[in-house]
Every structure is written in C-alpha cells, then in structure tokens.
Amino acid sequence: MEPLEKTRTDAWGEDLPEKIRWDCYDLCKGLPWPKGVIDQLEAIGIADGRLPSRSAWYRFLSRMRKADAARRIDRIAQSVAEAQAVADRHGIKAAVFVETLKTLAIDKAMGGDDKAATQLAAAAATIWDRAQKEEELRLRNAAQATKDAALALAREKFEAAERRESAAKAALGDTKLTDEAKIAKMKEIFG
Amino acid sequence: MDALDKHVIKTALETLRAAGGTGVKKSALLDQIDLAAGTPTTDEQREAAFSLMRDRGWITFYMEPIWHDQRWTLTERGLTALEGM
Numbered sequence: 001m002e003p004l005e006k007t008r009t010d011a012w013g014e015d016l017p018e019k020i021r022w023d024c025y026d027l028c029k030g031l032p033w034p035k036g037v038i039d040q041l042e043a044i045g046i047a048d049g050r051l052p053s054r055s056a057w058y059r060f061l062s063r064m065r066k067a068d069a070a071r072r073i074d075r076i077a078q079s080v081a082e083a084q085a086v087a088d089r090h091g092i093k094a095a096v097f098v099e100t101l102k103t104l105a106i107d108k109a110m111g112g113d114d115k116a117a118t119q120l121a122a123a124a125a126t127i128w129d130r131a132q133k134e135e136e137l138r139l140r141n142a143a144q145a146t147k148d149a150a151l152a153l154a155r156e157k158f159e160a161a162e163r164r165e166s167a168a169k170a171a172l173g174d175t176k177l178t179d180e181a182k183i184a185k186m187k188e189i190f191g
Numbered sequence: 192m193d194a195l196d197k198h199v200i201k202t203a204l205e206t207l208r209a210a211g212g213t214g215v216k217k218s219a220l221l222d223q224i225d226l227a228a229g230t231p232t233t234d235e236q237r238e239a240a241f242s243l244m245r246d247r248g249w250i251t252f253y254m255e256p257i258w259h260d261q262r263w264t265l266t267e268r269g270l271t272a273l274e275g276m
Contacts, residue, residue, distance in 0.1 A: 062229035062230050063229070065228075065229050065230075066227060068226050069202050069223055069227040072206065072223060074209075076206065076209040076210050080211060096257070099213060100257050102213040103213055103258075106215060110215055110219040110222070110223070111219075
C-alpha cells in the first residue's frame with residue numbers, strides 16, 4: 001500500500017537498515033519513553049549520538065505503525081496461501097478443516113506472529129493426518145473382524161461336512177445293516 | 192472523509208480482501224484500524240470507522256462454525272469501493 005505521506009529523508013530511522021528499523025519498532029513499541037526505549041535501542045546497537053529525540057521517536061513510531069498495518073496485510077495473504085499449501089500437501093479435502101486452518105493462520109498473523117501461524121497450520125495438519133490414520137486403522141480392524149467371522153463360518157461348515165462324511169463311511173462299512181437301512185441312514189445324514 | 196480516514200478505511204478493506212472468505216475477527220480489524228491511523232486512536236474513533244464500513248454494506252459477518260466467533264468479510268460492494276479508492 002502507498003504511504004499516506006512522504007517521509008523526510010533525514011527523519012530518524014530512515015538511514016537504518018530495514019531489519020534494524022523493524023527491530024527498533026517491534027522491540028520498543030510497548031516500552032515507556034525514555035528509559036525503556038533508550039535502553040532497548042542501545043541494546044540493539046544504536047550508538048549514543050544516533051539516539052532519537054522524543055518527538056523524532058514518536059514520529060518514527062507513527063510511520064512504523066502504518067507500515068506495520070501494511071506488513072500485516074502481506075502476512076495474512078502469506079498465511080492464507082501457506083494454510084492452503086499445507087492442506088494440499090496433506091491431501092486435506094474437507095472444506096471445514098481447510099477453513100479452520102486458514103482461520104488459525106489469519107488470527108495468528110493478525111497478532112503479528114506469522115511463524116506461529118505456519119506452525120499452527122502445520123500442527124493442525126499433523127493432527128488431521130493422525131486422525132486419518134486412526135480412522136484407517138479402525139476400518140482395517142473392522143474389515144479384519146468381518147473376515148475372521150467369515151473364516152470361522154467356513155471352518156464350521158467344513159467341520160460339519162467332515163462329520164457327515166465320517167458318519168456316511170461308518171454306515172456304509174457297517175455289515176450289520178441291510179441295504180435299505182443303509183439308504184435310510186444316508187438320507188438321515190445328508191438330509 | 193479526509194485523507195487519513197480514507198487511508199484507514201482502505202487499509203481495513205485491504206486487510207479483509209487479503210483474508211478472503213475466512214475473514215477476520217472484529218477486534219483484529221479494530222487493531223488494524225488503530226495501526227493504520229499511525230497515532231493511537233480512541234475506541235470511538237475505531238468504532239466510527241468500523242460503523243462506516245458496516246453501514247455502507249462494505250463488510251458483513253458470518254458465524255464461524257468451530258469456535259462460533261463472528262468473522263467479518265468483504266462484500267462485493269466493499270470490493271468495488273476498495274477498487275475505487
């Protein structure tokens with residue numbers, strides 16, 4: 001986004017490298033003037049002669065707040081794209097889950113923590129993976145139980161057939177029985 | 192609407208455009224309005240900017256199904272307004 005007004009080239013902080021400028025803003029924005037801010041700026045490495053006056057510091061903060069708003073917009077766009085990429089990478093199709101990933105990512109990016117946004121989205125995707133694997137395992141166990149039941153039934157049928165075969169052999173081998181009695185016995189065995 | 196107001200509103204609408212259909216919470220949008228203004232704003236100023244967007248039909252909300260939060264998104268009208276800014 002275009003800045004609202006031009007910044008003087010000699011404004012405090014304009015000569016600092018961008019990373020240092022953001023460090024000054026991120027680390028000092030909540031600190032009281034002058035003690036907290038000056039101590040922190042010195043810790044960052046801003047030398048004594050380059051420390052800002054109070055009004056220069058507040059003008060710097062004002063400029064950086066506007067830039068921060070623009071930075072957050074970029075972070076939101078990146079987080080949404082990252083959440084979508086995580087969803088695609090993990091094969092997540094459920095719209096509610098993809099939307100939840102984006103929600104987490106955006107909320108974290110709005111809080112100024114885009115790394116956490118990505119980590120959260122990745123963590124959520126890992127949970128999704130785990131849930132998917134558990135569901136797969138449950139389905140596999142259910143399929144195995146069905147297969148076991150079918151096998152038990154087949155075994156039962158086989159054993160019944162074996163019992164009938166043994167009874168028939170015994171009846172045929174029985175010399176005391178007449179042919180009519182053997183036929184009657186066979187009918188009884190095989191139904 | 193003066194230049195600063197316009198800048199603040201534009202930033203808020205840009206934020207919603209970046210968030211797409213997922214949208215953002217009202218508190219986050221108010222924070223963004225506060226940042227875009229440069230100097231800290233009062234609750235009334237933030238609410239005024241928010242109401243302006245809502246009353247013109249530029250933004251709308253939906254209930255997020257997991258946490259049941261209201262999330263604000265950009266409307267078609269809001270997008271047109273943003274493109275015209």
